[in-house]
Amino acid sequence: MGNCFGSQPAADPTPFPAINNSSGPSTQATHSNGGTTDSSRGFSQISNGVSDDGGVVNGEILPSPNVKVYSFDDLMTATRNFRGDMKLGVGGFGTVYKGWVDQHTLLPLRHGTGMMVAIKKLNQESTQGFDEWQAEVDFLGRLSHPNLVKLLGYCLEDPELLLVYEFMERGSLENHLFRTFSGIAGNAANEPLSWNIRLRIAIGAARGLAFLHSSEKQVIYRDFKASNILLDSNYNPKISDFGLAKLGPAGENTHVTTRIMGTHGYAAPEYIATGHLYVKSDVYGFGVVLLEMMTGLRAHDTRRPTGQQSLVEWLQPDLSHRRRLKALMDRKMEGQYSSKASFEAAKLTLRCLESEPKKRPSMEEVVVELERIAAISTSHRPPRTHHAGTGGR
Template sequence: MGACWSSGTKAVSPSSAGFTSRSVSREGYDIHSSSRNSSASIPMTPRSEGEILQSSNLKSYSYNDLRIATKNFSPDNVLGEGGFGSVFKGWIDEHSLSVTKPGIGMVVAVKKLNQEGFQGHKEWLAEINYLGQLQHPNLVKLIGYCLEDQHRLLVYEYMPKGSVENHLFRRGSHFQQLSWTLRLKISLGAARGLAFLHNSETKVIYRDFKTSNILLDTNYNARLSDFGLARDGPTGDKSHVSTRVMGTHGYAAPEYLATGHLTAKSDVYSFGVVLLEMLSGRRAIDKNRPSGEQCLVEWAKPYLANKRRVFRVMDSRLEGQYSLNQAQRAATLAFQCLSVEPKYRPNMDEVVRILGQLRESNDQVKNGDHTKKHRLSGSASGHGHPNGLPSSASTGSSDAPKKFAYPRPSASFLYA
């Protein structure tokens, strides 16, 4: 069965998981067009704030610096808002990373924490702890931070296409519909990001994998963002990390919910939920749907396991873009990731391998015989698609809008 439970907030100390806060997912910025080399060798999580800040490879900004970069945090530069704070568009010099006047230099995203209390301080610190040391093409790049009096800010690369959540679930000209090819590309990129975190050197458990935390650059390359809930994985002969149960509604693995035992396989389950969202175009939890369809995992699992019924899961907007074999292989992978028993889930390296093969197969079909594609949606059942979405849904514009609707954070605890 799926993990469907009350919605929740997020937060974590780098060394403990008992601190909760609300946060806003944000996009990032495109700092360089060239790809970055991976960096996987990081020390044990520092215990003090001073050690974390000193060990990070980030630029320290003054509050006045970032005030200038954002035109005094002008409402015109707001990219998004949430309980954790607001995100503003800012500008810095591409080479020195020093702030510049608005409109000059490279665009960045500046997240400004709310000053009402210190709810977000530990999550702010966790972001610096991980993104200040980890670099990978599929992780969003953190450029710098500000810690001055009560002010706490973070400066990220700007991601022009926003979040996967926006493109999958929001309608309008600002959000381009994601094609089957783009969904495979994004899924593979996100999987590579998780695999990097799980590897033998880093051993980081992301703990909050979801579509709103997958951001897209100009070319729809996926970058994982929001590391406030990330934890160091188990070391030595330990099989898991024991934590307070935290995360986001609909994505957490059942064993984690039941025991608080966190492993890399917990992330694999969350990936399965996201892959299912990518296939179906449905949200993990949707209270607007009939009872029995509100929890995506519970509704879809019987179809994923049946090759003849897998078309019922597929997003009608993808009609004609994939072959029956591709749909079945992707559905099988999602089903495996969603196994109730963690030991039956693949690791992320295996997920990357399977998705890579699937994308390669899709590229061959695109460049070869298009007649092999099957129009599964609607025509297979003879009725309208169960998602209730017209096949002629507007694709929208590919141009990035001036303002993005940053995903709103949850407003209540996941688990008491």
């Protein structure tokens, strides 16, 4: 989940480069801190995402990370010494602060000038540590797509590990779906997400996953969930947090076997049961998020009654019944969608949640289907009078 760079590009563009503990001004990274290059994360070709019109939006895989190296002093300047009022949030990796850099040079600036960025600082007690920090640099430093968050730079000054990202004004999808959220710039963002905005977010996130899955060496994201989908000022989604990402199976293999990690409620059943990770394990996680977006309810919530704590186990049987579907839809969207659109979304969700990976659609298929549902929704005329519910079910 992090990055750090030296002044020369990697000699071999296929494996990921190692990280050099340097604070120089380079924007490319190599690394030789006594570790070994991890060739298991090598990419070999350009990937493509899916565009608004069903065509192709070119994403790019760079031969080596293209990010800026910061000193710890740089980021202290950008965050006013990591003051408490600069804090944006706290996660498993550590604390995220807002900071400022020059829009063109990315050099650190003092408070309130230039371009706002998000700076993630490793908690020294974090169990995630260097491996996930490096995975973040390895993947996000080389992957470029409109629906992936941009990694701008990093700092590695033992024991400090930091990452610098583009700032996403509206925070995470999780915040908007499940709790009141105030925008960082003081703009209230308490309006519930409309059906059309939810579809737009789903389509963009699906394109991001489709891009990851479409490279010759497919990237398995492994931790797809609402909190890892960030939104810009126009609600355009970007997938963040690549600390658990893995390259997909090589050769004739259908899966990779790895230690089970992720978030309860989102992980695919085959992964939980065997540790076997498939590209379509991400599709299952996408299905869980679709169900959250339809219902306004969390994937797992121990505050719900027994039998209802797992959203998938509780509501999956109802998704194939038109009459039951209306009762499970988030009341905050009442009157905004047609029964046809919601039923098509429910059917797609069911396909993503299939217990066998091979029965799930590809993410490219998911994008096409979501765009078809969006077209149905565009033609829907909401009633003249609309009384929104109070949320949830």
